[in-house]
Amino acid sequence: MITDVHEAARDTIEVGAAAGGYPVFVGTDLLGRLPDVLSSYAPAHRVAVISDDRVGPIHGASVVETLTEAGHDVTFLTFPEGEASKTRTSWSILTDEMLEAGLGRDCVVVAVGGGVTTDLAGFVAATYLRGVPIIQVPTSTLAMIDASVGGKTGVDVHAGKNLVGAFHAPRAVVADTAVLATLDTAQRAEGLVEAVKHGAIRDESHVTAVVRRSGPLVGAEPEACADVIGASVRLKAEVVAEDEFEVGVRQILNFGHTIGHAIEAAADYRIGHGRAVAYGMIAEARIGEGLGVTEVGTAARLIEALAPLTDRGRLDVDVAKARGFLGADKKSRGGRPRYVLLRRIGEVLHEDGWTREIDDEAVYARLNEVVRGW
Amino acid sequence: MITDVHEAARDTIEVGAAAGGYPVFVGTDLLGRLPDVLSSYAPAHRVAVISDDRVGPIHGASVVETLTEAGHDVTFLTFPEGEASKTRTSWSILTDEMLEAGLGRDCVVVAVGGGVTTDLAGFVAATYLRGVPIIQVPTSTLAMIDASVGGKTGVDVHAGKNLVGAFHAPRAVVADTAVLATLDTAQRAEGLVEAVKHGAIRDESHVTAVVRRSGPLVGAEPEACADVIGASVRLKAEVVAEDEFEVGVRQILNFGHTIGHAIEAAADYRIGHGRAVAYGMIAEARIGEGLGVTEVGTAARLIEALAPLTDRGRLDVDVAKARGFLGADKKSRGGRPRYVLLRRIGEVLHEDGWTREIDDEAVYARLNEVVRGW
Numbered sequence: 001m002i003t004d005v006h007e008a009a010r011d012t013i014e015v016g017a018a019a020g021g022y023p024v025f026v027g028t029d030l031l032g033r034l035p036d037v038l039s040s041y042a043p044a045h046r047v048a049v050i051s052d053d054r055v056g057p058i059h060g061a062s063v064v065e066t067l068t069e070a071g072h073d074v075t076f077l078t079f080p081e082g083e084a085s086k087t088r089t090s091w092s093i094l095t096d097e098m099l100e101a102g103l104g105r106d107c108v109v110v111a112v113g114g115g116v117t118t119d120l121a122g123f124v125a126a127t128y129l130r131g132v133p134i135i136q137v138p139t140s141t142l143a144m145i146d147a148s149v150g151g152k153t154g155v156d157v158h159a160g161k162n163l164v165g166a167f168h169a170p171r172a173v174v175a176d177t178a179v180l181a182t183l184d185t186a187q188r189a190e191g192l193v194e195a196v197k198h199g200a201i202r203d204e205s206h207v208t209a210v211v212r213r214s215g216p217l218v219g220a221e222p223e224a225c226a227d228v229i230g231a232s233v234r235l236k237a238e239v240v241a242e243d244e245f246e247v248g249v250r251q252i253l254n255f256g257h258t259i260g261h262a263i264e265a266a267a268d269y270r271i272g273h274g275r276a277v278a279y280g281m282i283a284e285a286r287i288g289e290g291l292g293v294t295e296v297g298t299a300a301r302l303i304e305a306l307a308p309l310t311d312r313g314r315l316d317v318d319v320a321k322a323r324g325f326l327g328a329d330k331k332s333r334g335g336r337p338r339y340v341l342l343r344r345i346g347e348v349l350h351e352d353g354w355t356r357e358i359d360d361e362a363v364y365a366r367l368n369e370v371v372r373g374w
Numbered sequence: 375m376i377t378d379v380h381e382a383a384r385d386t387i388e389v390g391a392a393a394g395g396y397p398v399f400v401g402t403d404l405l406g407r408l409p410d411v412l413s414s415y416a417p418a419h420r421v422a423v424i425s426d427d428r429v430g431p432i433h434g435a436s437v438v439e440t441l442t443e444a445g446h447d448v449t450f451l452t453f454p455e456g457e458a459s460k461t462r463t464s465w466s467i468l469t470d471e472m473l474e475a476g477l478g479r480d481c482v483v484v485a486v487g488g489g490v491t492t493d494l495a496g497f498v499a500a501t502y503l504r505g506v507p508i509i510q511v512p513t514s515t516l517a518m519i520d521a522s523v524g525g526k527t528g529v530d531v532h533a534g535k536n537l538v539g540a541f542h543a544p545r546a547v548v549a550d551t552a553v554l555a556t557l558d559t560a561q562r563a564e565g566l567v568e569a570v571k572h573g574a575i576r577d578e579s580h581v582t583a584v585v586r587r588s589g590p591l592v593g594a595e596p597e598a599c600a601d602v603i604g605a606s607v608r609l610k611a612e613v614v615a616e617d618e619f620e621v622g623v624r625q626i627l628n629f630g631h632t633i634g635h636a637i638e639a640a641a642d643y644r645i646g647h648g649r650a651v652a653y654g655m656i657a658e659a660r661i662g663e664g665l666g667v668t669e670v671g672t673a674a675r676l677i678e679a680l681a682p683l684t685d686r687g688r689l690d691v692d693v694a695k696a697r698g699f700l701g702a703d704k705k706s707r708g709g710r711p712r713y714v715l716l717r718r719i720g721e722v723l724h725e726d727g728w729t730r731e732i733d734d735e736a737v738y739a740r741l742n743e744v745v746r747g748w
Binding site: 018019045046092095100102152160162165328332 | 392393419420462466469470473474476478479480500501502503504505526528531532533534536537538539540541619620701702704705706707708709
């Protein structure tokens with residue numbers, strides 16, 4: 001029996017971080033290896049497993065069982081599913097529950113779930129007793145490809161998405177692609193939008209690979225998923241290692257996100273993150289083409305890659321409200337939103353920095369257009 | 375006219391930090407140099423000045439005026455004075471006010487006040503858009519000597535003091551000892567308790583210096599204050615540079631604090647931090663003497679140093695409640711509180727680490743004893 005997680009993983013990506021690099025294990029049967037991951041990367045007697053109330057009874061409970069059998073003292077905490085829970089209130093409640101359970105600095109948090117869980121539990125760990133270790137166990141394609149890697153944690157506030165948070169690198173990330181079979185097809189597909197984004201900003205061949213394999217990916221074939229997720233995480237890890245705290249090149253990971261986040265916030269998060277980012281990427285590619293800085297045909301190529309992954313119809317969103325959220329973006333300077341534009345698929349435009357300000361009218365026109373469908 | 379803060383400062387201490395070291399300027403006429411400090415250490419167009427509603431109208435307003443005259447766009451935020459404001463609620467309100475004002479990642483926070491303000495505004499800066507720079511402008515002896523230096527930020531919660539927070543190193547600290555004249559004598563004296571602590575853990579001669587100069591210090595002679603504060607910050611800076619994130623030696627700065635924090639929390643923070651730590655140091659020195667690990671006479675020497683600085687009478691605190699808070703200390707392991715013990719004045723006991731577990735009965739006996747006065 002293989003008990004070592006390095007042997008069991010199909011792919012292992014090392015991510016550089018100031019507080020110490022960490023591995024992202026990607027493979028098809030890794031949840032059972034969590035005791036090994038804990039003892040190697042975050043030795044602790046007491047563990048807080050955090051999940052939402054949908055993933056919790058399935059994967060959360062199984063992680064709790066595995067860790068308990070391995071001799072850990074586990075406190076299992078859940079919160080209501082959905083982006084509406086990614087708030088300071090949920091963060092306070094989870095923190096107080098950990099304090100009540102008497103967890104000290106010698107504990108570790110294990111987050112089991114999608115992007116909401118990895119972001120929220122990450123912020124709890126970042127601020128609990130001024131910071132305790134966390135192991136991220138993403139259970140959605142989106143969280144495996146993006147949210148669990150890179151150390152960004154945070155919550156949403158009235159003014160916009162992810163506006164309060166901290167950088168808190170995990171000790172390890174365990175992405176077990178076998179669990180993707182428990183997602184519905186639409187969720188699985190939507191998460192791949194971020195894989196397309198990683199290719200769009202760094203590696204054209206990765207976009208081609210996602211397109212070519214989107215059948216097996218959406219069908220949740222665990223090994224096809226592991227390959228594409230591993231390759232996608234590797235692209236993100238390169239960017240994060242260069243600029244962990246997003247003062248420079250890491251901003252390119254926000255391609256599609258200035259508009260994507262504004263759409264999500266305006267829709268009160270009823271539109272999924274992957275879907276909103278797909279609309280954002282298409283709008284931002286069209287803006288670049290309109291300005292003559294993005295190669296003509298880039299938006300069309302993105303549409304081809306994204307169409308199998310998400311519904312492309314009209315969005316039920318108040319465009320005026322979305323405009324209002326553009327300025328709340330974290331990349332804003334002097335209150336003006338900034339955008340990441342592509343030069344072509346696989347390459348971001350770099351001129352006096354990785355982001356640029358764009359005339360409001362050009363943005364609004366493309367925003368109006370994209371919400372009608374693409 | 376001297377405009378350069380380096381020339382104007384009587385003492386400048388460099389503090390090492392992972393995210394970049396920073397200077398602590400100590401001197402007698404430094405508030406007017408803040409524009410220079412901002413342009414050198416945290417260049418930003420937009421500034422959030424955060425103060426409480428007692429310091430705000432005095433020093434906060436003067437800082438706002440200086441910065442505005444220098445061309446900065448300043449947002450001035452205040453919160454109600456006192457430890458009762460050091461909460462997640464105040465943190466949320468200040469954050470939302472900054473978001474409402476449209477402050478982006480290109481802003482800087484300037485905290486003007488005592489320890490509550492530097493801790494609270496520090497946590498706001500640490501988590502605002504995942505972190506923006508902060509300049510600490512301490513206005514109490516306690517905040518100059520201790521709270522503003524070292525990057526610890528945080529808030530109190532029901533379970534105890536400083537249990538939620540983050541490490542967030544400032545870009546610079548500006549300690550203008552001229553402002554100490556606006557404090558009352560008791561406040562000024564109480565802050566010097568932390569100076570005695572710095573000497574007690576690292577440098578016997580510093581304890582002697584504080585004792586010898588406590589007259590001019592308590593009388594707020596700005597230059598005597600600058601000398602002692604500078605020397606005290608230098609001792610703390612050495613410890614912080616060795617172990618910024620408190621995994622090892624930095625724990626010695628918690629001498630007197632396991633019991634001190636429990637007393638504060640049990641008294642609902644009606645007892646000042648400096649005073650509570652004085653009681654804590656005496657109790658912890660007596661515990662060490664009782665165990666035979668602390669040189670006999672250490673507690674007596676501390677009493678001699680601390681007596682001029684704080685009221686030494688009976689405390690109005692529920693001892694049973696204080697016991698309950700001991701386990702909530704951040705140094706706890708496996709739910710058991712840990713203590714920093716002295717070997718003698720100027721040296722901490724180091725045996726298998728910088729903290730140790732102590733039999734509850736020994737702790738309770740000294741806690742019961744100390745709250746009756748010393």
